[in-house]
Amino acid sequence: MAKRKRYLFVCVNERPVGSPKGSCATRGAVEIHAALKxxxxxxxxxxxxxxxxxxSCHDVCWAGPSILVSPDNVVYGRVTLDDVPEIVDALAEGRFVERLVLPPEDFEQSTARPGLPEHAPAKAPAAGSGAKP
Ligand code: FES
Known part of the structure; x- marks a missing residue:
């Protein structure tokens, strides 16, 4: 496999809904990762x-779902499924989606803007369980 120009690291860390920091998985990160792929x-x-x-966690949980764009060290936050095509457009054009780039204040929970609502993440069926997706 070739070395790619960029890697998107999608935090899929999960904490219970309503935990103080929140988590990316309870804000749709698993579904976002699948949609990006x-x-x-x-x-x-x-x-x-x-x-x-x-x-795992990028330590900006309150601003999740977060995506670290490597090797640029840019962190996107509050990403939604609707943002996925725009993120890929930007990658193809060699730019970033500026409105999703977290500003310095979002790296501290005490100064961060409000987070997205949480919900229980969708669970993939266990391999061999016979469960329908
Ligand atoms: S849970 Fe995703 S950044 Fe912490």
Whole structure:
């Protein structure tokens, strides 16, 4: 496999809904990661341009879902499913989605803007369980 130009690390850390910091998984990060992978594959960018990976906590939980764009060290926050096409457009054009880039105050919970609402994350069926998706 070729080294990609960029890697998207999507935090999928999960805490119970209503925990003080919140978490990316309870704000839709698992679904966002899946949508990013699908969008990247559909545009045939997966082999050489970009790979979407899951990661643990980036310590900006209150501003999640967060995505670390590597090697640029840019952190997107409050990402929604609706943002996925725009994120991939920007990657293809070699730019960032500026409105999603977290400003310095969002790296401290005490100064961060309000977070997105939380909900219980969707669970993938266990392998071999016979459960329907
Ligand atoms: S839970 Fe995602 S940044 Fe902490």
């Amino acid at each position: 699908a969008e990247i594959a559909m545009r045939k960018l997966a082999v050489t341009e970009v790979r979407a990976c899951t990661s």
